[in-house]
Amino acid sequence: MGASLADAPPPVSKETQQAPKPDELWHLSLNDSASETIVLLHGLGSxxxxWMLVWPHLTxxxxxxxDLPGHSNSAHLAPASIPAQAAQVVALIRDHAHGGTAHVVGLSMGGFVALETxxxxxxxxxxxxxxxxAPFAGWRLGAARHTGLLGALRTGFDMLPVRLCDWVSDTAWAAQGMVxxxxxxxxxxxxxxxxxLKEVFSSIVLLEAEALQDVKVRTLAVAGGKGDDVEATRRQGALLEQGCEESKAVVVQQAVHPWDLQLPEVFAGGITAWIEGRALPEEYEDLSQK
Incomplete structure (x- = not known):
C-alpha cells in the first residue's frame, strides 16, 4: 500500500537541524538518544x-x-561527483555518527554514494x-553517456509553464503510487x-562495475521491479558477494525507482531487518535464487 501525507512526521524542530561548517554537509540529526546511526542518502535532484515518510519508521x-553536495542546503559544496559526495559522507560519519560508524542507506545517486563510501x-x-x-547497462548506459542530451531535455522541461510542469510531475507521481x-x-x-544532472551522470559512467568486488561491507542491493534494471542488480549482487559473502541482491516487485516515496514502511522494514540480521520482509525476493 502506498503512503499518504498523513503518514509524514510533524515538522522537524530547529534543535535537530545542524548548522555545519562551511565545507561540510548540511544535515538533520534525529533520534539522538539512539545508540546506532543510520545515514540516509537521497537521489539526484532531491x-x-x-526521507520524510521513511524516518518515522526508524525511531x-x-x-x-x-543534503548531498550540489543540492538544497548543501548546494554550495562542489564538486557533486560520486567520489566527492562519498568523501563528504565519510566526514559526516566521522564527525557526527555515534561511535564514528554508521549503517549507510542510499537510493539512486545516494546508492552509488553509499557503495563508494x-x-x-x-x-x-x-x-x-x-x-x-546497479551499474548502468543497455539504454541506461547510452543515455548517461549523452549528458548533453539529458541536460537539454532537463532545460526544455524547465522552460515549460510552471503549471504544466507541475501537472506533468503530479500525474507521473500519482501513476506510480508515490506521495x-x-x-x-x-x-x-x-x-x-x-x-x-550532467555532472552526476558523467561521474556514474566512470564507475567500474568490477570495483564492487572491493566493497568488503555486508551490502544489500535492491531493485524496484517496476523501475530498475533487475538483471543488472542481479549481476551487482554477484560482484558484491565476492567482496563479502554475506552480501546479496533482491527485488521488490511492486516498487518503482524512488520507492521510499511509494512504500516507505516496506522500505524501512527492509532497512531494519538487514541491519539487525533478521529475515527480510516477504516483499524482498532473493535474486541469487532465480
Whole structure:
C-alpha cells in the first residue's frame, strides 16, 4: 500500500537541524538518544525531505539525513561527483555518527554514494542498503553517456509553464503510487539543474562495475521491479558477494525507482531487518535464487 501525507512526521524542530561548517554537509540529526546511526542518502535532484515518510519508521536509530553536495542546503559544496559526495559522507560519519560508524542507506545517486563510501572507507560503514544503483547497462548506459542530451531535455522541461510542469510531475507521481510532500516538491524545483544532472551522470559512467568486488561491507542491493534494471542488480549482487559473502541482491516487485516515496514502511522494514540480521520482509525476493 502506498503512503499518504498523513503518514509524514510533524515538522522537524530547529534543535535537530545542524548548522555545519562551511565545507561540510548540511544535515538533520534525529533520534539522538539512539545508540546506532543510520545515514540516509537521497537521489539526484532531491533533498533530505525525500526521507520524510521513511524516518518515522526508524525511531529506534539515530538518523543523519544530509543534503548531498550540489543540492538544497548543501548546494554550495562542489564538486557533486560520486567520489566527492562519498568523501563528504565519510566526514559526516566521522564527525557526527555515534561511535564514528554508521549503517549507510542510499537510493539512486545516494546508492552509488553509499557503495563508494563503503568501498573507500569500510571501517566506517557497518552495513549498506543500496537501491536503484546497479551499474548502468543497455539504454541506461547510452543515455548517461549523452549528458548533453539529458541536460537539454532537463532545460526544455524547465522552460515549460510552471503549471504544466507541475501537472506533468503530479500525474507521473500519482501513476506510480508515490506521495511527494510539499517540502520535497519545492526542493526538486530548486535542484532542477542541467549542469548538476550532467555532472552526476558523467561521474556514474566512470564507475567500474568490477570495483564492487572491493566493497568488503555486508551490502544489500535492491531493485524496484517496476523501475530498475533487475538483471543488472542481479549481476551487482554477484560482484558484491565476492567482496563479502554475506552480501546479496533482491527485488521488490511492486516498487518503482524512488520507492521510499511509494512504500516507505516496506522500505524501512527492509532497512531494519538487514541491519539487525533478521529475515527480510516477504516483499524482498532473493535474486541469487532465480
Amino acid at each position: 533533498s533530505h525531505d525525500e 529506534g536509530y539515530h538518523l543523519l539525513v544530509p 563503503a568501498r573507500t572507507q569500510p571501517e566506517l560503514a557497518r552495513c549498506v542498503f543500496a537501491t536503484g544503483c 511527494v510532500p510539499d517540502e520535497l516538491r519545492r526542493e526538486l524545483k530548486r535542484n532542477s539543474s542541467a549542469e548538476l
